[in-house]
Amino acid sequence: SAVISQKPSRDICQRGTSLTIQCQVDSQVTMMFWYRQQPGQSLTLIATANQGSEATYESGFVIDKFPISRPNLTFSTLTVSNMSPEDSSIYLCSAYPGLAGGRADTQYFGPGTRLTVL
């Protein structure tokens, strides 16, 4: 299993600014992901955070808006850039301990970061 923590747990930001969210896993994991959960909505995958290389973004999400870093096997950051009120969401980090491309097993989720943009 994996225990995931996120910082900050919540924040209120002004439009036009940027916020970096940190995700820390208590053990080395193969894959890490970032999701967005807009108010009253389900979760949507933003990107796969790749260790030592550029993240892989899903359709509708771009690196300039959501730069992601993953310097090692236990840590990743997501930055929400040039924020607008539409970016108000919960951002969740998840980790998959298993083999990349292997049979899907449990993904573990962090508690989320609740972002409000004014």
Place this chain on the structure above:
Amino acid sequence: AQSVTQLDSHVSVSEGTPVLLRCNYSSSYSPSLFWYVQHPNKGLQLLLKYTSAATLVKGINGFEAEFKKSETSFHLTKPSAHMSDAAEYFCVVTSGGYNKLIFGAGTRLAVHP
């Protein structure tokens, strides 16, 4: 492409009565399926998972789900609801071999005394 449809956005039951949360999936290959629960202001917790072993899967807190390939369904059930079961429930399918998760829209379960 993989997708999942949760047939009910809201379900309301009385405490002590059975719970049924419906989920249908679409997948071009043998999928892995999950149910996650999200309590208010809390993170996601895995209830149970199906990964091609037994079709009847038992999870935590008395929940179980049955994988029915012929019906492309993976409904979540519990014999007797408890007040603490009130939460948002997500049916999830994997996408390809890359372990990406596709979430359903969610079902909000309300439990009344």
